[in-house]
Amino acid sequence: MRALQFAWRDCLFVHWPIERDTLRTAVPDSLALDTYDGQAWVSALASTVERARPPGVPARLGLTFPQVNFRTYVRLGHTPGVYFLSLDAASRLATRIARTAYRLPYYHANITTEVDTDYHVRSQRIQPGAPPMEFEATYDTEGSAYTSNSGSLGSFLAERYRLFVPQAGLTTRIEHDPWYLYPTTADVRANSLFESVGLTEPEASPRVRYCPRMEFLVHTPTRIDG
Numbered sequence: 001m002r003a004l005q006f007a008w009r010d011c012l013f014v015h016w017p018i019e020r021d022t023l024r025t026a027v028p029d030s031l032a033l034d035t036y037d038g039q040a041w042v043s044a045l046a047s048t049v050e051r052a053r054p055p056g057v058p059a060r061l062g063l064t065f066p067q068v069n070f071r072t073y074v075r076l077g078h079t080p081g082v083y084f085l086s087l088d089a090a091s092r093l094a095t096r097i098a099r100t101a102y103r104l105p106y107y108h109a110n111i112t113t114e115v116d117t118d119y120h121v122r123s124q125r126i127q128p129g130a131p132p133m134e135f136e137a138t139y140d141t142e143g144s145a146y147t148s149n150s151g152s153l154g155s156f157l158a159e160r161y162r163l164f165v166p167q168a169g170l171t172t173r174i175e176h177d178p179w180y181l182y183p184t185t186a187d188v189r190a191n192s193l194f195e196s197v198g199l200t201e202p203e204a205s206p207r208v209r210y211c212p213r214m215e216f217l218v219h220t221p222t223r224i225d226g
Helices: 020-024 092-101 153-158
Strands: 002-018 040-053 063-076 079-089 106-115 119-125 134-141 162-165 170-175 182-189 207-219
Touching: 002 020, 002 119, 002 134, 002 153, 002 182, 020 040, 040 134, 040 153, 063 092, 063 106, 063 119, 079 092, 092 106, 134 207, 153 207
Parallel strands: 079 106, 079 162
Antiparallel strands: 002 040, 002 207, 040 063, 063 079, 106 119, 119 134, 134 182, 162 170, 170 207, 182 207
16 A cells, blocks of 8 residues: 655666675564675665655645665565665654654754755664764766666665565665666765765765755565565
8 A cells, every 4th residue: 555655856877886795784584685796785765755655645734855865776576676874854744754664764854955056865863872973075967867677786776666674674665767867976085874874984985976856656565474
């Protein structure tokens, strides 16, 4: 059953390759790490959530707020999906709803976004008792938008339609169109995302992409063993 609809605007994807043994310490044993040609990846996704609401509720009543997600790529059996290491949102209400309904590790944060000659996003976690986290990036697109070919690294990183929360025994299906992505240059700074979840930031330069907008439909969580 569809439970939530929203759009993401100004979506910045920052992808880092990471050592599998290092990542394994941050992911529950019940999930297998999903890799591309043997390489594990983690990703930061910064965007503005627009008009998040249950289906049928007028768009004007939805929640709009910036967020920064930090995720990795996993499988449960033969089913690929994502596992969220952390999620930060500039909305106390959205944070409470996501923690209660989806059991996701959301935190309240101050997040600012600016669009001038380029794009800029800055996030600082402010939730009491939570591990400190800062993320900042200035970026701009280059070239033309494209959709990733099936089986490519781009498809592996972007085309994910299920999330897993094994700590709560839950999984959720997500609907969206294929991503149209722009090659992007970025200066990523104040990146303590890794430290906040007990990981060391990789030395390799990240792969960066951008999408202006994407619409989502999120289903009601179901039991993993259901």
